[in-house]
Amino acid sequence: MALDNEPFKKHMKRFVTLIVEKLKQEKLFAPQGGPIILAQIENQYNTIQRAFREKGDSYVQWAGKLALSLNGNVSWIMCKHRDTPDPIINTCNGRHYGDTFYGPNKRNKPVLWTENWTVQYRVFCDPPSQRSAEDLAYSVARFFSKTGSIVNYYMYYGGTNFGRTSASFTTTRYYDEGPLDELGLQREPKWGHLKDVYRALSLCKRALFWGVLTTLKLGPDQQAIVWQQPGASACTAFLANNNNRLAQHVNFRGQDIRLPARSISVLPDCKIVVFNTQLVTTQHNSRNFVRSELENKNFNWEMYREVPPVRLGFKFDVPRELFHLTKDTTDNALIPLLV
Template identity: 60%
Template sequence: MARTLFLMALVSTIVVVTQGRGHHKGGYGRHMTAQNVTYDGKSMFINGRRELLFSGPNKPYKPAIWTENWTAQYRVHGDPPSQRSAEDIAFSIARFFSKGGNLVNYYMYHGGTNFGRTSSAFTTTRYYDEAPLDEYGLQREPKWSHLRDVHKAVLLCRKAILGGDPNVEKLNEFHEIRTFEKLGTNLCAAFITNNHTTDAATINFRGTNYFLPAHSISVLPDCKTLVYNTQSIVSQHNSRNYERSPIANNFQWEMFNEAIPTTKKMDMYQNIPAELYSLLKDTTDYAWYTTSFELAPEDLPIKPGVLPILRIMSLGHTMVAFVNGDLVGSAHGTHEEKSFDFQRPVQLRVGTNYISILAGTVGLPDSGAYMEHRYAGPKSISIIALNTGTRDITTNMWGHRVGLRGEGMKVFSDEGSLKAKWKPLSPVPRPLSWYRTRFVTPEGTGPVAIRMTGMGKGMMWINGKNIGRHWMSFLSPLGKPTQSEFHIPRSFLNPQDNLLVIFEEEPLAPVQVEILNVNRDTICSFIVENDPANVNSWVSRRGNFHSIVPYIGPQASLMCAPGKKIMTVEFASFGNPSGYCGEYILGTCNVVATKQIVEQECLGKETCSVALNRAVFNQNAADPCPEILVKTLAIQVRCS
């Protein structure tokens, strides 16, 4: 039977998903695997993180296509940090092709930015930043290189996969060997699998023992030579750096406050609050709802210290409430539960009282049935704990106004900012404030970001272009905002002078905001003596599989970005170091000469390799720590 093998596509394919009203047959979810069903009842496509649930097509002539292999997970506000490891993705790729898969398509391979108001409900401005290419287009290592290498390993097997006969040898519950072999020829490739999630294993295949870490697959393009193991990362690592620009942070802030409306001169009036999505028509995130009501002396609580309670039941997403022009508080829903119940004590007065609600959305609905029936905005409003009981003011006649005054004036643009009356920062910040300043274009040509430390929730503009929403006050379970740095494309910047405008909902001022340069100039290697050599040590041409390098064995390989060289060796240890790129620490065993050896091999070069040779590191002397049977080489350098 002929087979077709496709290795990789970088752009996601859109496929039709079978979905019932109110029930998704594919089980779509943020952490689930979905199968897209063909007309004759069995899937030939798979989306998600895992291929294990994929039963395959129902006819042998149909391809098995992985339309979306998720390299990470998009984040929503309130999420803690998370990512899908390079090792796990590589395992899924090797397993899929060893089981007869035909095409793998990644989602996403390049992270991005939801500029302006383009993110879906509660999704962060940053999107899929943990992809092999991050939000700024920089290679996220080791994910970029480890995935490149797994595809190179599968390519080395292509002749056997396409021309050999498949066979599966299940050794036990956790271990199996899948081969593609054409008898009577040297055409043979093997995928040795250890499915155990915690225990390593040594597996004998055709008279040779192969060590496999837990949850890993070893690839043997000639059924003899180990060229790749999914759990053993022999490619380089890197660490992303955010560095304060020395020339771009000389800010001179000015502010402009939004007026809090009453019931006068509103754009629309109706008995009950209008549904927010329909009211906004996707022209803005914000809409005002206002009403007024009368209180007599006997309505107010008599007992000292007792205040009435303003209760607002909202269908989402966010809200800032004012009574008689004074801030009462704010509230919001979550990605999982958009609606919320707001209750705050309020100071009311005899006579006319005004309630002003700034309701907001944080993106449009992203999935599911009956999307046209998703609702948002205040649904029920009442004053409770009055001396005369609860007063429902939901049907009290409400005024509506779409958008903010500053949005209408376009104060975020050079021309529009001239229309506002800006003044110096107030010692006491007010809610719903616009802030502007000018800044010098940061040095260099690399990516640029803004760090919004000290801010709450709002939006940011650079030279009139909206770079997205910030929401620093929505903390994850770890007590930190889901996103703190926001991408400023170089194309948004002027050659020298730039306008920065921030709208802030909360009573906070931008005194800690910073403009940053972004790089991945910290590169590392973490290699163990029993790791395989780099897969690029071999080629397969015209059916001839052979090595192309003089040394076959584990080695640390480092490569700077184009135009940069290794200027500093920040860490080097041969022994039992631990940690991760940017945070390595020495263990109990360290060969003192390691740093000097690495400096001799790497300083001043764009790329270098350091072989794991005990004799070289020990300088032909006695092993200083023979009790460490398998040693590790950790290197961290700085490119510039």
């Protein structure tokens, strides 16, 4: 576990510096014309930070200063850290951070959601987890309606963990329920419904960039979040029905508008509803799996028990990469710690 430990920090600084320099050499940062607009130093360290008390706090400050010293000329972030040193941006991850994110630790920092979970990744022995397209679109519209700037996904594109490349307890298929499945195919309606919500949000950009936020109560569980550009016609409204069971009718600027249960309607001009998170117009699709006769020919399951070695027969005074150490034949290696 990372803490304010000099040997650990020595190797971490060396590693992070190496990565940043390689990215610079390939001109991958945005100021160089590349695609990288954000960089992250540490991730969710807050889950163990308190266990190390002041050592955990000082480590966060050190990691932030290290990132800034590398001069990547892009914004640096830390996910789920309230005490990030300026100007590093603290971000969030989860499912509904339009309502639960406590926000950046300084008012001059943008509100960034770096992990919107499209589904929970699958773990051995757990039942399959799903997240509806409606719930995903609701979370996105909610976040942008309440000063959100960026939504990033974990994961938008699924994949396959071949061989021993998977993590502990994690199945071979990874995020197959994402908008793009492990084969790169669109998972409808999730992919199409997300595309529709971003089309609607794109129509709102002028009011969201330069407008002033006001919130109006339309009913017991209903509200309007309105962005109005002062002295201009740009106006966008998000009408939310936070009742989880019942649809409701609301009156907004003289219009009677029906809001399905737990939904948000987007009005880019404060007049016309162009999108509702609960109303899916994307065509659904399904997949069929056909058993491969070729791949299953003479196919048998085999199990064996591997005994961890007691001694490897050699030692090193510097850290070694595990695959090289074990010749990529096992995941087990005895690594004594010198304290």
